[in-house]
Amino acid sequence: MPLATDVDIHPGQAPDDDPSLAVRNNGGAAPAARPAPPGRREALLVLSFGGPEGPDDVLPFLENVTRGRGIPPERLAAVAEHYLHFGGVSPINGQNRALISAVEADLRAAGVDLPVYWGNRNWVPYVEDAWRQMADDGIEHVYVFATSAYASASGCRQYHEDIARARAVLGPGAPTAEKLPHYSDAPGFVRANAEALAAALDRLPPEVRGSARLVATAHSVPEAMAAVAGPDGGAYQQELLAAARAVVDAVDPGRPVDLVWQSRSGPPSVPWLEPDVNDHLRALAAAGETAVVVLPVGFVSDHLEVAWDLDTEARETAAELGLTFVRAGTAGTHPAFVATVRELLEERRAGGPPRLGTNCPAACCFVARPARR
Ligand SMILES: CC1=C(CCC(=O)O)c2cc3nc(cc4[nH]c(cc5[nH]c(cc1n2)c(C)c5CCC(=O)O)c(CCC(=O)O)c4C)C(CCC(=O)O)=C3C
Numbered sequence: 001m002p003l004a005t006d007v008d009i010h011p012g013q014a015p016d017d018d019p020s021l022a023v024r025n026n027g028g029a030a031p032a033a034r035p036a037p038p039g040r041r042e043a044l045l046v047l048s049f050g051g052p053e054g055p056d057d058v059l060p061f062l063e064n065v066t067r068g069r070g071i072p073p074e075r076l077a078a079v080a081e082h083y084l085h086f087g088g089v090s091p092i093n094g095q096n097r098a099l100i101s102a103v104e105a106d107l108r109a110a111g112v113d114l115p116v117y118w119g120n121r122n123w124v125p126y127v128e129d130a131w132r133q134m135a136d137d138g139i140e141h142v143y144v145f146a147t148s149a150y151a152s153a154s155g156c157r158q159y160h161e162d163i164a165r166a167r168a169v170l171g172p173g174a175p176t177a178e179k180l181p182h183y184s185d186a187p188g189f190v191r192a193n194a195e196a197l198a199a200a201l202d203r204l205p206p207e208v209r210g211s212a213r214l215v216a217t218a219h220s221v222p223e224a225m226a227a228v229a230g231p232d233g234g235a236y237q238q239e240l241l242a243a244a245r246a247v248v249d250a251v252d253p254g255r256p257v258d259l260v261w262q263s264r265s266g267p268p269s270v271p272w273l274e275p276d277v278n279d280h281l282r283a284l285a286a287a288g289e290t291a292v293v294v295l296p297v298g299f300v301s302d303h304l305e306v307a308w309d310l311d312t313e314a315r316e317t318a319a320e321l322g323l324t325f326v327r328a329g330t331a332g333t334h335p336a337f338v339a340t341v342r343e344l345l346e347e348r349r350a351g352g353p354p355r356l357g358t359n360c361p362a363a364c365c366f367v368a369r370p371a372r373r
């Protein structure tokens with residue numbers, strides 16, 4: 001969905017003044033990027049959220065995620081339990097390793113000679129360490145692919161901030177960077193999700209395949225964060241609605257799809273996007289629905305939010321309600337999604353007006369954080 005990006009609604013709040021962090025995209029009005037200078041040593045960095053690799057990592061990881069965020073201790077204890085239920089190992093790290101291997105293979109097959117690095121916001125390998133490694137390896141410029149497809153403070157702006165922080169640690173001479181656009185509208189991302197939806201429908205008993213209610217989910221965020229997502233606000237919901245629509249239209253054109261929210265955090269006094277997926281399942285059952293397909297289009301891999309909040313909690317809710325429940329897969333390492341990473345990269349390396357994905361100005365999605373409590 002093209003968003004007007006000429007208007008910067010939060011002037012003066014850019015994480016830094018690097019023009020490469022303030023790429024304007026869409027519609028051709030944006031200044032064209034210059035092609036990479038010949039001989040410059042470049043790399044691709046896969047930048048992700050990070051997750052614990054064992055039980056001892058769980059609490060320090062959660063402290064990293066929630067520092068200064070006003071998350072109540074009860075919520076943290078509950079989330080720690082979810083991780084411990086999986087032996088303290090988040091699935092997200094294995095999924096990122098698999099994505100990186102697939103991207104490396106895809107780049108090789110396409111004749112693109114570029115090393116791929118990995119860094120996280122909240123756990124090892126930290127983005128700061130990746131930056132140091134890249135500097136030591138002589139890398140001069142980094143294209144950053146973030147494992148988040150949508151605009152918002154959590155999904156886009158914080159990744160810009162991670163990049164700025166990692167560069168600042170090394171000071172002048174650190175590898176420069178540009179974040180590849182977020183990509184919920186990239187055809188390969190839509191196709192990967194559409195094939196996952198088709199496979200999920202195939203898993204339903206034939207008698208409910210045509211009637212099952214389609215329920216797209218994404219991480220809830222505070223209403224205040226949603227209000228300022230993207231240059232004009234509201235972009236998180238708009239991009240999710242458009243992605244859910246495009247995914248469903250690729251499988252069963254025009255079939256209705258609901259968009260609801262999962263994994264709410266924060267204190268109860270702060271409003272977050274609703275309805276929650278569990279409440280929505282209750283409403284659907286009360287309205288006489290008998291089967292649902294849940295599509296987590298808001299996420300790019302089957303990480304803990306998917307494995308716990310959907311495959312465990314929402315599935316239990318559905319069972320209590322007597323609803324047949326199938327959960328569609330995420331983009332993961334689908335070849336069309338892997339190719340999207342390369343296409344985003346190649347488009348930026350070639351310079352010229354960007355066509356694929358959506359880039360926020362560096363200063364958008366700013367959200368005031370709740371005070372420490
Ligand atoms: C929009 C969005 C995405 C999608 C975009 C993206 O992918 O980036 C996302 C992804 C993820 N969120 C994750 C984990 C957590 N998120 C938390 C907390 C929060 N998420 C938020 C939003 C989002 N989160 C928000 C507004 C908070 C409140 C604190 C704050 O304002 O920042 C907490 C704290 C405990 C809790 O309260 O849940 C945890 C542990 C993991 C890793 C999963 C794994 O380990 O497999 C992933 C991929």
Ligand SMILES: [Fe+2]
Pocket residue numbers: 219
């Ligand atoms: Fe989160």
